[in-house]
Amino acid sequence: MAKNLIKDLTKIVGKENVLADLKDLISYSYDATMRQELPDVIVFPHSTAEVQEIMKLAHREKIPAVPRGAGTNLSGGTIPVKGGIILETSRMNRILEINTANRRAVVEPGVVNLDLQNALAPLGYFYPPDPASQKSSTLGGNIGENAGGPMCLRYGVTSKYVCGMEIVLADGEVINTGDYVEDYPGYDLRGLFIGSEGMLGLATKLILHIIPKPEASRTMLAIFDHLEDSGQAVSDIISAGIIPGAMELLDQKMCQVIEQSVNAGYPTDAAGILLIEVAGLADTLEKQVQEISEICRKNKVRELRIAQSNAERDALWAGRRGAFGSVARICPPYIVCDGTVPRNKLPEALRKVGEIAEKHKVLIVNVAHAGDGNLHPLILFDVNNPEEEKAAKKASEDTLDACIAMGGTISGEHGIGLEKMGAMRSMFDPSDIAAMRKVKHVFDPDDIFNPGKMFPPKTETPQPIKGVATH
Numbered sequence: 001m002a003k004n005l006i007k008d009l010t011k012i013v014g015k016e017n018v019l020a021d022l023k024d025l026i027s028y029s030y031d032a033t034m035r036q037e038l039p040d041v042i043v044f045p046h047s048t049a050e051v052q053e054i055m056k057l058a059h060r061e062k063i064p065a066v067p068r069g070a071g072t073n074l075s076g077g078t079i080p081v082k083g084g085i086i087l088e089t090s091r092m093n094r095i096l097e098i099n100t101a102n103r104r105a106v107v108e109p110g111v112v113n114l115d116l117q118n119a120l121a122p123l124g125y126f127y128p129p130d131p132a133s134q135k136s137s138t139l140g141g142n143i144g145e146n147a148g149g150p151m152c153l154r155y156g157v158t159s160k161y162v163c164g165m166e167i168v169l170a171d172g173e174v175i176n177t178g179d180y181v182e183d184y185p186g187y188d189l190r191g192l193f194i195g196s197e198g199m200l201g202l203a204t205k206l207i208l209h210i211i212p213k214p215e216a217s218r219t220m221l222a223i224f225d226h227l228e229d230s231g232q233a234v235s236d237i238i239s240a241g242i243i244p245g246a247m248e249l250l251d252q253k254m255c256q257v258i259e260q261s262v263n264a265g266y267p268t269d270a271a272g273i274l275l276i277e278v279a280g281l282a283d284t285l286e287k288q289v290q291e292i293s294e295i296c297r298k299n300k301v302r303e304l305r306i307a308q309s310n311a312e313r314d315a316l317w318a319g320r321r322g323a324f325g326s327v328a329r330i331c332p333p334y335i336v337c338d339g340t341v342p343r344n345k346l347p348e349a350l351r352k353v354g355e356i357a358e359k360h361k362v363l364i365v366n367v368a369h370a371g372d373g374n375l376h377p378l379i380l381f382d383v384n385n386p387e388e389e390k391a392a393k394k395a396s397e398d399t400l401d402a403c404i405a406m407g408g409t410i411s412g413e414h415g416i417g418l419e420k421m422g423a424m425r426s427m428f429d430p431s432d433i434a435a436m437r438k439v440k441h442v443f444d445p446d447d448i449f450n451p452g453k454m455f456p457p458k459t460e461t462p463q464p465i466k467g468v469a470t471h
């Protein structure tokens, strides 16, 4: 099968756009999680027409097809659990149009998030969803996971900025959903496809909403001796009606790890810090800074710093954006939890994560899109110690259960993929999951697109996935 498949794919895209050597299959067998499965072949289409031909072939032969951007997802979303074709979009990477009058950018799915930001910046515009992975993650992948990022507190996540998409379905048919203009009639299929994790179709063209950059911004660092005080400050700032551009929380261990690889200027002796950015009209910022400072003081802030230059601001943000990478430098295998709680439950959630770490005797370092109540406890373990790995997985499950118990959810932005299929049962009623399965069936009755993801297996015990733990 594999030989004929490669021959047929080569006819569609040319041999320079097909990879099938073992070393290539291994390279595409993992993403940013700890699982690994070999695909049969990797193919790099350049156009919608090529994607269509590939999907017609996959559909005819009933071969799984997994859309892949940069493979940075943290939920196992691009692991080819049933083998088949990886459709990599990195060669569909053209920015087709930027129109500031209409506030639209039209792009191919393989455009890297930061490349779009860099193209927009000289025009005084930006695209708000800014995942910390923006140097490498693609706009198609951001849509696949409905990505968030630090600036999404004020501006909202990816789903707010996708106006329309061209999508190739499992049988090779092309549909268009949404539009260039506002308010399109009919069912909102656009909403259905955003966050669908490559299971309903492959987006080949994206119409995105772009907005003017704020006139000015100020970046503050608030340093706390007690982590829960920092969580309470977040809750109080939002309750006071202030919505900063971003509000990120990092605990002491995270600051220590970051300072080992990025010279961000974070304190290493404080229990936690808040990195807060206010943005808007220049005259309004001083008032916001004063109000936020006052709330931080009420919550026993030890020290408040305000970045005095672009270099200082960039250093503070480089620390936050480098958080996952810094942890990977000292301990490559770790689990990234992505639970979300209502903002006023943040202090309680941070306390609970501390208790879970103690209970399972695992090291957890915390970073959070705090303003959104989106926690990212990173649970470190020794890959050569099965007991430790088991404890880390249990700690991750307990963290998600705790988020659900507090009225939260199992994913703020990283999706379900393979990692959280089991937790779907805790989050949703069987009827909710059955409704989602029906939607999948309508668009992809043969389960061609990214099979084996998101839905918990119908058997009670989740099927074990062969896995090699590396980050």
Ligand SMILES: Cc1cc2nc3c(=O)[nH]c(=O)nc-3n(C[C@H](O)[C@H](O)[C@H](O)COP(=O)(O)OP(=O)(O)OC[C@H]3O[C@@H](n4cnc5c(N)ncnc54)[C@H](O)[C@@H]3O)c2cc1C
Residues within 6 Å of the ligand: 031, 032, 066, 067, 068, 069, 070, 071, 072, 073, 074, 077, 078, 089, 109, 130, 131, 132, 133, 136, 137, 138, 139, 140, 141, 142, 143, 144, 145, 146, 147, 148, 149, 150, 196, 197, 198, 199, 201, 202, 203, 204, 324, 325, 413, 414, 450
């Ligand atoms: C260091 C680091 C920091 C991160 N920080 C953040 C963060 O701040 N916020 C955040 O939300 N995430 C973050 N992530 C997770 C990850 O970067 C995001 O999920 C990102 O959106 C994935 O983009 P990608 O191009 O790598 O997509 P991939 O990982 O390749 O794919 C993700 C999913 O989308 C599907 N997909 C890909 N392309 C298409 C397409 N064209 N059409 C349909 N489906 C498609 C795939 O099948 C898969 O299910 C981080 C990851 C890392 C490693």
